[in-house]
Amino acid sequence: MNYIDKARxxxxxxxxxxxxxxxxxxxxxxxxxxxxxxxFTQYQEKERQLVTAQMLSKVVPEKDALALLDLKVVLINKxxxxxxxxxxxxxxxxxxxxxNLTLTTAIHGMPSADQLPLPQEMKNLAQKILNxxxxxxxxxxxxxxxxxxxxxxxxxxxx
Numbered sequence: 507m508n509y510i511d512k513a514r515x516x517x518x519x520x521x522x523x524x525x526x527x528x529x530x531x532x533x534x535x536x537x538x539x540x541x542x543x544x545x546f547t548q549y550q551e552k553e554r555q556l557v558t559a560q561m562l563s564k565v566v567p568e569k570d571a572l573a574l575l576d577l578k579v580v581l582i583n584k585x586x587x588x589x590x591x592x593x594x595x596x597x598x599x600x601x602x603x604x605x606n607l608t609l610t611t612a613i614h615g616m617p618s619a620d621q622l623p624l625p626q627e628m629k630n631l632a633q634k635i636l637n638x639x640x641x642x643x644x645x646x647x648x649x650x651x652x653x654x655x656x657x658x659x660x661x662x663x664x665x
Contacts, residue, residue, distance in 0.1 A: 520605070525598045532591040542587045549577055549588075608639045 520526060536542045552574055560566045582589040 516605075520601075523601065525594070525601045529591070529594040529598045532587070532594040536585075536587045536591055539585075539587055542585045545581055545585055546588055546591070549574075549581055552577060604635070604639065607635075611636070611639060 536546050556566055556570055556574055559570070578592070582592055
C-alpha cells in the first residue's frame, strides 16, 4: 500500500465534502465585492506576516496576535461576506481536527477520555467522539507516559 496514494485519495475525498465546497464558495463571494475583497486581502497579508514571524522566531509578539484578532472582529462586524467566510472556515477546521485526530489515533492508538485533561462533562462528549472515530472497532489504547510534562502555562480544567 502506497501511503502517498492513500493521502492523495484522502485529499481528493475531502475536496468533495460540503465544508470545503462552502469555504471555497464563501471565498469566491468575497472576491465579487471590491470592499470586502480589499479588506480581506489586508487581513490575509497581516495573517501571513504573523505566521512567517512565528515560523522564523517561534514567538509571536502578543500585541501582533491581538491586533490580528481585533482586525478579524472588525471585519466580521463590518463585512457580512467575510463573516460568512470565517463561519465556513470554522466548520472546515472542525472537520480537519477530526481528520487529524483520526490519523493520529490510527498511528498512536486511541486515548480514553479519562486520559484527556478535561472536566468530566467534556470527557463524556470526547468519549462519544472517540467512539465515533474508531468506527465501532476496538483500537489499541494510547500509552501516555506517567512522567509526561505539560507546558508550564497549561492549566488542567478542574484542578
